[in-house]
Amino acid sequence: MLDVPLDSLYAWFGLSLASVALVGAVAGLPTTPPPNAADAATTVDRVAAAEYDATAEHPLDASAVRIESRRISLRNDAGTAHATFGFGPVTPVPASDSPLRAVLHGTPPEDAFDSPRAFQQAVVDARAESDDAAWREVDRTLVVRRTSWEGVDVVLVDA
Template sequence: MFDVTVDAWYGWIGLSLAGVALLGATAGLPTEPPPDAAAVGATVDRVAATEYAATAEHPLDADSIRLGTRRIALRSEAGTAHASLAFGPVTPVPVSESPLRDVLHGTPPDRVYDSPDAFRQAVVGARATASDAPWREVDRTLLVRRTTWEGVDVVLVDA
């Protein structure tokens, strides 16, 4: 009754192969969750929704980031996560040296730009290049700043 039949060998081989496949699938799963893009998007939205000048920082648990005017994407070994921004458009600060970086870090726009029109043109140019934003390496926090200068309202974002 409990004897193994001669023609059951293929059952054991099939069970062994299924076990190996299950082990392989389990080993391929990430050991941590993907980056929290929703929390990053919420930080940006909180600053963008305010009526006054504001600044916020958010620590990033990602290796790289893609900043758009209405979307943020984070990528790490655990996967990629995306978040849409409810308040926007925001202005990603260009990777190259830009006076917008000084404004993001706290310098008033009137000390960096000659006129509000020059400031507006820099914002428009930064938004235009953000439409085809590349992935950037991340090694610090995300910085968000809302500032206003004579009718030019802008939310600057950089990581």
Template sequence: MFDTPVDAWYAWLGVSAAALVVFGVVTSLPTTPPPDAAGAAETVDAVAAAEYDTTAVRALDARAVDVDSQRIGLRNDAGTTHATLGYRVVPVGDDARLARVLRGAPPRTVFAAATAFKRAASAARAGDSAWRPAGDYLVARHCSWGDVDVTLVGTLDARPGGR
């Protein structure tokens, strides 16, 4: 007696609108999880805490990365995550010499002296952080030369050493 007749045009219009809203919500949900900044920070901290020169490589699921001396941020379609590092690191950005060391070259083959290596690391650490396109891998390399003892952090498109 008080039911809406099923042949009423407004009932069909309401059901159609509700179906479109549900379809829109379902298709807008992210299909991947947000990137794991905490896991990346743990990898970097493990390398920074090492007593000896060492390198760690971690696959990234991010489209952009923001590394400064005390923090790492990762971003993909599902969101942005940040993590604080337990150690001060040297973010490798535009410095081609630091990038060569990050990829595995000994610092003494890239820099003329340990003081030049120290200046480059200090300049990179003091620079402004910014979102950059992320490579496929996050690389953390702890290396020392003379009185310089640093952990370089950056991203690469290919795994260092071709492995």
């Protein structure tokens, strides 16, 4: 009467192993959601669709970013997300000390460049460089600015 049936011991052992496996699987899940590239792309599209000069910022929930002329990619510990711009191409600002960076942060193009032709060439070079865009670490917001100078209309993007 005090004996335990032999198969209940096996069932108890099996449930214990399943519980340990379940706890291990749950502990391996990411603690943060993947980044939201669609919201970042929507911010870029809103500025790009503006009729006049405009600027916007979008907080990023990513640790790395890759900005190309037609899409943005965000990455964090939970995964990678990509989104395509509806209004493009945009001009990713080079990581180097470029006059485009000054324009992105509010300097008028006529103060940063000698001529509209030099401005246009900098835009063309930045777009060509973005075709081989690499992942860059990011810990701030996405900055977008639409500006124009004597027929050169551009949407600058950087994070």
